[in-house]
Amino acid sequence: MAKRAWIQAAAALLQNGYLRGFGDGSLYRGPGKQFCVPGLNCYSCPGALAACPIGALQAMAANVRFGLSFYVYGFLLLTGLIGGRLVCGFLCPFGFIQELLYRVPLGKWRRPLPPVLRRLKYAVLLVLVIGIPTALTLTGGISFPAFCQWLCPAGTLEAGIPVALANERIRGALGWLFVWKLSVLLGLLYVAMRLFRPFCRVLCPLGAIYALLNRLSVVHIRTESHCQGCGACRRVCGMEAADPDDPECIRCGRCVTCCPTGARRWAWRRGGAPVRSGEN
Amino acid sequence: MNKILLRAAVLLLLTLLAGCAAGTVGNAGGSPGAEAGGSPGGAEAAIGLAVGQTAPDFTLTLNGGGEVTLSQLRGQPVFLNLFTTWCPPCREEIPALQKIYEEYGDRVSIIGVSVTESADVVAEFIAASGVGYPVALDPDGIVAADYDVQFIPQSWVLDSDGVIADYIPGGTDEAGILAALAGVLP
Amino acid sequence: MKSRLRALLFALALGSLLFGLSRGEPAAVMQKAVLLCLECIGFG
Numbered sequence: 001m002a003k004r005a006w007i008q009a010a011a012a013l014l015q016n017g018y019l020r021g022f023g024d025g026s027l028y029r030g031p032g033k034q035f036c037v038p039g040l041n042c043y044s045c046p047g048a049l050a051a052c053p054i055g056a057l058q059a060m061a062a063n064v065r066f067g068l069s070f071y072v073y074g075f076l077l078l079t080g081l082i083g084g085r086l087v088c089g090f091l092c093p094f095g096f097i098q099e100l101l102y103r104v105p106l107g108k109w110r111r112p113l114p115p116v117l118r119r120l121k122y123a124v125l126l127v128l129v130i131g132i133p134t135a136l137t138l139t140g141g142i143s144f145p146a147f148c149q150w151l152c153p154a155g156t157l158e159a160g161i162p163v164a165l166a167n168e169r170i171r172g173a174l175g176w177l178f179v180w181k182l183s184v185l186l187g188l189l190y191v192a193m194r195l196f197r198p199f200c201r202v203l204c205p206l207g208a209i210y211a212l213l214n215r216l217s218v219v220h221i222r223t224e225s226h227c228q229g230c231g232a233c234r235r236v237c238g239m240e241a242a243d244p245d246d247p248e249c250i251r252c253g254r255c256v257t258c259c260p261t262g263a264r265r266w267a268w269r270r271g272g273a274p275v276r277s278g279e280n
Numbered sequence: 281m282n283k284i285l286l287r288a289a290v291l292l293l294l295t296l297l298a299g300c301a302a303g304t305v306g307n308a309g310g311s312p313g314a315e316a317g318g319s320p321g322g323a324e325a326a327i328g329l330a331v332g333q334t335a336p337d338f339t340l341t342l343n344g345g346g347e348v349t350l351s352q353l354r355g356q357p358v359f360l361n362l363f364t365t366w367c368p369p370c371r372e373e374i375p376a377l378q379k380i381y382e383e384y385g386d387r388v389s390i391i392g393v394s395v396t397e398s399a400d401v402v403a404e405f406i407a408a409s410g411v412g413y414p415v416a417l418d419p420d421g422i423v424a425a426d427y428d429v430q431f432i433p434q435s436w437v438l439d440s441d442g443v444i445a446d447y448i449p450g451g452t453d454e455a456g457i458l459a460a461l462a463g464v465l466p
Numbered sequence: 467m468k469s470r471l472r473a474l475l476f477a478l479a480l481g482s483l484l485f486g487l488s489r490g491e492p493a494a495v496m497q498k499a500v501l502l503c504l505e506c507i508g509f510g
Contacts, residue, residue, distance in 0.1 A: 007289055014293070026430050033499040034492035043499035044507045051499040059498035062366060066494060071486025077479035081472060090289055144368035145506050155507045163430075163502065164509075170431060170502075173450030173509050181508035216472045219285070253285065266285040269472075367503040396501060424501075431502030450504045 004090060004252060005099075012093035014049075015039070016158070021046025025167025036072060038079045039092030040206050042152070044159035046166065054129055054152075054206050058145035061133035076206075080213030084220065088200060088207050089250040094154040095200055101192040102238075109194045112240055117202045118248060124151070125205035147205060149177070153185040196238035200250065211247035220244060220269050221256060227263035324441075329428060331444050335360075335436060336426040340393065340416035343406050348391065348416050351442060357464035358389045358438040359457065362429055364397055365405040369451030370433040374411060376454040380461075381413040387465060391416060395424040395432065439464045 015037045018028035028049055036053040043051040053072050060069035079087060088095050102108075128147035136143035148155055160181060164171050191198045200207050214220075221244035233255035234242075241249035244264075256264045325334045335358075339349040350358070361377060363370035381390040392415040394402045399417050406415055418424060427436070437446035437460045446460045486492075 007293070011293065027500055027502060029500040031496075034496035036495070042507065044502050048499075051495050056495045056498070059366070060491065060494060062368075063494055066489065066491060069486060069491055069495075070482040070489065071491035071495070074479050074481070074483030074486055077475060078483060081476055081479060091293075142368050142371045148506050149508055152508075159502075159507045160509065167430060169434075169447070169449050170504065170509065172447075173431075173504050175509065177505065178509050216468065216475065218472070364497075364501060364503075366498065367501075367506070369503065369505045396497065429501070431504050450509065 005096075007090050008093075008096040008099070011039070011091040012096050015041045015093060016045055016047030017049050018047045021048075022162055022166060025163045025165070025170065036075055037091075038075075038087040040094045040152075040154045040204065041092075042148075042155040042159040044155065044163065046159070046162050048158070052154075055145060055148050055155075057129055058133045058148060061130065062137055062143035062145065064137060067134065067137065076209055077213070080210045081216060082218055083251060084214035084217035085207060085210040085247075085249060086217070086219060086251040087210060088204075089252040092200075092206075093158070095197055095250070097157070098192040098197045098199060101189060102196050104193045106193045108196075113195075113201060120202050121204050121208040121211075124203055125208045129205045150180075151184065151203070153181070153188045153199065156181040156185040157189075197250070201239060201248065207250075214247050214249060215245045218269055219251075220267060221249070221251060221253070222265055222267040222269075224263040224265060226261055227259075228261055230260060232258050232260060233264055325443050329444070331447065333444055334442050335438050335444050336423075337442075338418075338423045338426065340418055340423065341399070343394075343399070343402050343415040343417060348414060353389045353391075354442050355440055356387065356389050357440055357445075357461065358391060358436075358442070359461060360436040360438065361390070361392045361433065362395055362424070362427065362435070363392060363433045364394060365401060367432050371409075373433060373451045373453065374409060376452070376457060378410070378412060379454060380457050384461070384465070385413070388461060390414075393418050393423055395429055396421045435460070437461060437464060 020026070021028055025046055027044065027046060030049075032049040033043065033051050035050045036056055037050045038053070040054060041048055041050075041052055043055055053076055056072045057069055060066045060072060124147065128151060132146040133143045156178075160178065164174060164178075188199055195201075223243065236254050236258045237249075238252070238254070239248045239250055243249070244251065244255065253266070256266060258264075325332060327334045327336055329336070335350065337349070337351045339347055342348055350360075359377075359380070361373075365371070377390060377392070380388075384390075390413040392411070392413060394415060395418045397417070398419050402415065402417055423429075431449070433451050435448040435452060435457075436444060437448075439445045445464045448456060448460055452460075
């Protein structure tokens with residue numbers, strides 16, 4: 001879907017427009033940084049013009065004054081209610097990078113992903129993003145952003161590497177943690193060439209949040225009654241989603257394009273009508 | 281492409297665009313500021329951020345009252361620790377700094393500088409943390425800009441003439457601090 | 467039923483956002499976003 005790729009590219013550039021930062025490894029410090037972007041974009045990326053919502057959640061959990069961030073959760077809930085994982089499909093730079101990698105002509109893994117792996121991202125959300133930072137703050141320990149520090153490959157790719165390349169002082173501080181993060185990133189980038197958007201399917205805590213709201217989102221993909229159950233939509237779905245209200249659906253719109261009868265359509269959700277799945 | 285999708289995407293993008301446009305208009309800091317006034321003449325090393333250069337001078341309010349001026353600390357080596365209260369590695373190295381302060385405080389000036397934080401947040405933190413060494417406040421990030429601070433923690437070791445002798449990026453521990461001070465301690 | 471839940475959640479989302487704004491949370495978000503804590507992004 002070429003048009004979506006243009007939107008994804010534009011979104012990635014817009015969220016990382018502080019080009020000067022790439023030159024000298026500095027960070028943008030303007031007022032944009034008090035806002036969150038809806039996708040996963042590390043705010044320590046030299047180009048980042050706004051903050052990462054997942055990073056912000058952990059940072060606020062570490063802050064004794066605030067703890068729970070009403071501001072960030074409110075923003076995420078609002079965004080999710082508008083489009084569910086539409087953000088994943090159109091605006092997330094890291095999702096875009098994985099999709100580009102999938103276009104590399106390497107053999108694709110055909111076996112379906114075990115369901116337990118799909119649920120792992122909820123554990124990542126509950127333990128690394130919310131659990132550990134909050135528990136440490138509550139028990140008076142030194143809280144830290146566990147997801148950012150131990151796992152997030154977007155941070156390594158967008159922040160760690162560019163900053164290390166551009167800022168020689170930071171290079172002096174690299175240690176074993178960086179080796180681990182780099183391995184995680186490289187492993188993921190490789191898998192992304194064989195499997196469609198692996199991070200989004202298995203590990204992304206932000207995707208997990210939006211996934212929960214797929215069934216309620218105002219913008220969604222509807223299956224009309226003249227669907228003939230050919231199953232083309234299911235076969236073409238990179239996320240192996242059962243239907244567009246499935247938590248796995250990233251609203252990329254591929255099924256809309258592929259439906260031979262035009263039964264799949266983008267729509268404003270009317271009332272609470274359940275979505276008919278694409279097969280009889 | 282379907283109208284609804286197009287509208288939704290345009291709406292979301294416009295929001296982003298608005299945020300970015302507002303953002304690029306104002307960016308403060310991030311520029312290396314190594315020109316902190318002229319040297320008072322004589323054989324003093326040039327002011328800058330490299331080893332062998334004189335560290336940029338500053339005057340800041342201290343937590344708990346009073347002021348500190350870097351150049352007035354000459355005569356003794358200085359260990360300058362730039363930190364924030366929320367940064368985990370910054371907090372982890374505080375006990376080590378405190379220990380060094382207690383053992384060597386008469387021979388070296390240990391100064392903490394809290395960058396971009398407000399006075400009350402720092403006061404609260406210091407009261408709870410048992411820090412005894414002087415902590416200076418840099419709420420406007422002036423020292424942060426002069427020292428081109430992009431990340432924390434970081435520590436600067438100055439000799440008794442205020443010349444930069446060593447630099448530690450990131451967190452450190454007691455051994456690291458002592459190793460850095462080895463060159464400047466009498 | 468679902469539409470009512472959605473409306474409720476929208477109200478909750480907006481209320482939460484505004485409450486967070488009134489608490490001065492954006493400034494706290496900004497703080498963490500403008501200074502790199504090396505370990506936080508996986509250095510060290």
